Amino acid sequence: MTDITLFHNPRCGTSRNVLALIRHAGLEPSVVEYLKTPPDREEIRALAVATGQPLRMLLREKEAVFTELGLGDPALGDDTLLDAIERHPVLLNRPIVVTPLGTALCRPSEAVLALLPVGPLPPFTKEDGELIHDDGCRRSPAR
Structure with a gap:
């Protein structure tokens, strides 16, 4: 089982x-509905670090x-940005995907393909x- x-x-x-693309690959991710269960500030910081992008990009x-x-x-x-995201989780951009191949904000959605440890996949219709x-x-x- 792949950890996604x-x-x-x-x-x-x-x-x-x-x-849908992750499932199209035959994988089942752990889904975090972040508006219902927001990540804490350290998890948000860690996500930004894992993407290799400044926090502002999220x-x-x-x-x-x-x-x-x-x-x-x-x-x-x-710290100010983290305070704002903590108070207003809607400020966290989505979708963010974490896989053994890395972490990324997947906009556009097909960006997730680079993170899937399978492939190539048959065509997919959005x-x-x-x-x-x-x-x-x-x-x-990812190391």
Whole structure:
């Protein structure tokens, strides 16, 4: 059994497509509905580190609370951003996927393919009808 975790919002089409792609690969992830059970600040920090991206890259800028809190200010440090995500989990962008091949914010949804320890997969049709072809390229295992 492959250990895969999906930080998921079932109301998000991209997140639903990622879940469907993982299942299309014959894998069943551990699904964390992060709006119901938000990760704590250290887990959020660890996710950002694992992606290799600054924490700011995991923020969902389209949320009204992002603007209300002035989170677009580049002078704000990680502690301020973590405080905001803790208070408003909707600010955490999704879907974030953790597999033995790495961790990534999977936008667009087909970005998850690089993290799946199987493949190549047969074509997959997203919710909107777009056909996804898997080239079989995968990341090297995470260390």
